[in-house]
Amino acid sequence: MTIKQLSVFVENKQGRLSEITGILQDTGVDIRALSLADTTDFGILRLIVDKEEAAEAALRGAGFTVSLTPVIAAGIADRPGGLAEAMAVLRDGGISVEYMYAFISRRKEMAYVILRVDDNGRAAELLQKAAFPLLTEAEIAE
């Protein structure tokens, strides 16, 4: 079970992030989570949004390069050790994590971690077996 992440290729020029967030604002897209990977030459802005199709169309229309990637959004307990338990499950299952970022949900005592791993199917299976709830696209859009 995966959700879609939007990645936007951002050249290192002043005002690019303002431009991207402005487009999402004008399209009425709500950002649920984001992370920015930065290098000396370029950045990659990764977004989890409520309306990914509308966001993708608007960004492409404005000339941005967008890439869609299936990622796992796993619910973890919002307390010390919550993330460590999920990581232990993946480590024990031999799953490699390429990158991840976390956000706190509106639901009490719950946080979410977005995971990009080498084997989505197996990672989802392992996490569910260990009783970590996985977010669906419908839940993200809510």
Added chain:
Amino acid sequence: MRERIWNPIETAPVEEIKALQLARLIHNVYHVYENVPHYRRRMDEAGVKPEDIRTLADLAKLPFTYKQDLRDTYPYGLFAVPMKEVVELHASSGTTGKQIVAGYTQRDLDIWGDCAARAIVAAGGSPKSKVHVSYGYGLFTGGMGLHYGAQTLGAVAIPVSSGNTKRQVQILQDFKSDILCCTPSYATYIGETLREMGVKPDEIKLSAGIFGAEPWTEDSRRNIEALLGIKAYDIYGLTEIIGPGVAYECSEQTGMHICEDHFLPEIIDPDTGEVLPEGTPGELVFTCITKEAFPLLRYRTRDIATLSREKCSCGRTLIKMTKPRGRTDDMLIIRGVNVFPSQIETVLFQTSQTSPHYLITVDRVNNTDTLDIQVEMTDDFQFDAVRLVEQKQREIEAALQSTLGLSPKVRLVSPKTIQRSEGKAKRVIDKRQLY
């Protein structure tokens, strides 16, 4: 005191040189007409027979030879002797990654050695000199050309080849080399390494350097002269004609004397092909009048230069050419390596998820040429992790390295961000201002 001259022909009366040229030209026109089907066909098409060449001005009746002809006849189609008479091959890069091949008989190598020896003597060399050759040895003609020159002169050839710069400095100190031969940018790098290692110019015995294979400026010359405590001389050559030694600089340093007793120069209008008078800039064209294995007729070098027969204070009467002032094509010379934008385009066409839209930026940083290439990714490129972008960049860099023979820095950019232009695309920004 008049400076030392290697070959008496260098100071011969012009009329004597011209008589020799005509006899040799006629001989070689018959030689290629009889032995190379390509030339026979071209001359027949142009309606010119060997017996029509009676004066030096008749040279203009002969058809041009283009780099494309060398590619079309690759590898041996323009060789004018049987392979059993060929003793050495060299090669240079072509516009689409396909190289061109030049063959030499033993006599061709002797001519080459003689021409390169003239250059070494003009730079103050003698049979007592130790000549440190830091041009690359291999298919590239730089290394072997100066090597043969040093040996023909009876001097010591030190075949260091390029790279491992600290070792170069060590050898300069220990072997007490007198003359350094390499590209001007590598000479600068050696000079800077010397300084970094705390070696003073008077701790090495170098008195002169012979630098070529890439364009360089007068500022660069003065910088090298100061760094190494030497006099720096220019040398010109190309694999198609023979290699380094086609022309070389003398003490006056106001242009290079062409070995016109072997290579007949012309300046033409690159658009009309019309021969231009001495003193007018245009495309340099050479005809090999003594070579046996690979004698090119009216070869279009694409280098822009001017010829001059004004009296030279060194005593040489051989005609002089200016440094090349540019190119009539889009060839770049980067770290001494010939690079055509079309070679880069070919690599990009063969790489998945990139478009053939690119922008080449050439610069010179700390006296070393840099080659940066921006490449547009395609819309379907999966780039959510930095690793994926960097992997693709490295993949293109490796493919370019293998095609071009030098390592560029590749940067992926978004689709449609490189400026499109109507007509001829602006693919290259050269910030070096060499011409």
